[in-house]
Amino acid sequence: MSKGPITCHVLDVSLGRPAEGVEVNIQIHQKGQRNVDIFSPFAHGVTDADGRCLNLLPPRGSDEARLQNKQVGAGTYKIVFKPKEYFEKTGRKCFYPWVEITFEIENPEEHYHIPLLISPYSFTTYRGS
16 A cells, blocks of 8 residues: 555654554645635544554545545645543643644655654654655
8 A cells, every 4th residue: 555645653752652543634724814824624544553644645646636636735734633632541641632733845746754752741743754
């Protein structure tokens, strides 16, 4: 199975292992009335046992991508991770119930991988490969 054009990986650095079951949403930016920034739902997934979400979107250029109108183009996107339930399932509280990362796609032909390193009271991210 080919992976989609935008993927992610969530690691619980406080335990040193993948974070399974974290809800992940991708939103696409649009300008609304009076130049108000609006982000609309674009894709949804949940991290697997390895903390990865490789199928948020169908592979680029696939029939499925065309049928679902899920073609990734140049623009601004937001990926929203919801780790609160994950931490609650492991008996811990967290300070950041949502982690929102806004990013730009300049070249839609490239692959965009967004890792998230989380603990109950911190997070960090970077552009992966």
